[in-house]
Amino acid sequence: MANDGYAKAIEIKNLVKKYKSVVAVNDISLDVYEGEIFGFLGPNGAGKTTTIKTLLGLIFPSSGDVRVLGKPAGDIDVKLKVSYLPESPYFYEHMSAREVVGFYGSLFGLTGAAKNKRVDYLLDLVGLQKDSSKPLRAFSKGMLQRVGIAQALINDPKLLFFDEPTSGLDPVAHRDIRDLIVRLKNEGRTIFLSSHQLSDVELVCDRVSILNRGKIRRLGSVGELIAGGNVEIIAENVVADDAQLAKLKALTSNVSDVNHKLIITTSASNVSKNNVLDWVRANKGDVISVTETRRSLEDIFYETVREGDASAIVGS
Numbered sequence: 526m527a528n529d530g531y532a533k534a535i536e537i538k539n540l541v542k543k544y545k546s547v548v549a550v551n552d553i554s555l556d557v558y559e560g561e562i563f564g565f566l567g568p569n570g571a572g573k574t575t576t577i578k579t580l581l582g583l584i585f586p587s588s589g590d591v592r593v594l595g596k597p598a599g600d601i602d603v604k605l606k607v608s609y610l611p612e613s614p615y616f617y618e619h620m621s622a623r624e625v626v627g628f629y630g631s632l633f634g635l636t637g638a639a640k641n642k643r644v645d646y647l648l649d650l651v652g653l654q655k656d657s658s659k660p661l662r663a664f665s666k667g668m669l670q671r672v673g674i675a676q677a678l679i680n681d682p683k684l685l686f687f688d689e690p691t692s693g694l695d696p697v698a699h700r701d702i703r704d705l706i707v708r709l710k711n712e713g714r715t716i717f718l719s720s721h722q723l724s725d726v727e728l729v730c731d732r733v734s735i736l737n738r739g740k741i742r743r744l745g746s747v748g749e750l751i752a753g754g755n756v757e758i759i760a761e762n763v764v765a766d767d768a769q770l771a772k773l774k775a776l777t778s779n780v781s782d783v784n785h786k787l788i789i790t791t792s793a794s795n796v797s798k799n800n801v802l803d804w805v806r807a808n809k810g811d812v813i814s815v816t817e818t819r820r821s822l823e824d825i826f827y828e829t830v831r832e833g834d835a836s837a838i839v840g841s
């Protein structure tokens with residue numbers, strides 16, 4: 526997708542955030558476009574929360590520039606159009622969903638019939654109308670998450686930050702919340718989604734970044750990130766000495782011998798595939814099958830984090 530014509534909901538340029546000697550965010554730059562669901566991924570301690578807090582104007586950059594909806598992060602106009610749903614929103618347990626959402630409506634200046642109408646609309650949207658008068662202590666985690674989303678929508682935000690909105694939910698609640706996030710995007714809102722639920726991210730996000738050790742290691746559409754999988758080639762009747770097998774191993778990511786058949790895994794690029802096929806023919810083998818394997822976002826995440834760990838060990 527060419528994004529050049531789209532307005533930017535978030536612009537991060539060379540953001541650095543240090544906590545004393547800890548560099549939590551180390552020179553990251555990225556744009557999020559209006560109307561997209563952007564997946565912000567990374568292992569624990571990668572710098573996600575620090576970045577989100579900076580975007581919300583709760584903490585300040587050590588250096589770099591952060592703009593939200595065209596204005597500096599933390600600008601009062603921006604705060605009115607942005608919402609944040611933390612991983613475990615905290616509510617007073619004796620209050621009902623209607624009271625909590627109404628309370629947040631009051632904070633945004635809603636009163637009387639307009640407030641009631643908005644609260645009814647949101648409770649209906651998140652599927653809590655029936656239980657809206659019960660105290661929250663009777664609510665499951667999934668129901669509390671729905672209250673959190675209703676509360677986050679009270680100000681009709683253009684941009685929503687969701688931190689792990691589906692973690693710890695049963696499959697039904699999980700899917701409901703995921704569908705709701707897509708619905709919010711379809712209403713024209715921008716969603717900045719921080720999540721470890723990679724299957725959700727793969728399904729709903731337009732673009733994704735993977736952060737590790739304070740740096741962005743991958744950035745692109747889900748399709749771009751998972752493109753270029755592996756190919757598995759099975760060959761039999763190969764006649765090869767150790768030197769020839771060593772040559773094959775240098776060309777591939779994995780070779781195993783199962784019942785006198787060679788199972789060879791290599792990158793799906795034409796060059797790698799053809800090199801292996803040429804090797805099999807040169808060693809009198811017959812190719813039985815060539816199968817492309819698709820990678821998942823989880824594979825990419827794993828590779829990215831392991832690469833970062835390896836480079837940290839060698840100090841690069």
Ligand SMILES: Nc1ncnc2c1ncn2[C@@H]1O[C@H](COP(=O)(O)OP(=O)(O)OP(=O)(O)O)[C@@H](O)[C@H]1O
Pocket residue numbers: 544547548549567568569570571572573574575576
């Ligand atoms: N207030 C703070 N003071 C000192 N160090 C901090 C502070 N907040 C975060 N850090 C450190 O900054 C780094 C990034 O932390 P951050 O919370 O942003 O990561 P994260 O990606 O959100 O992790 P998680 O997925 O566990 O929430 C970590 O090394 C963390 O220990």
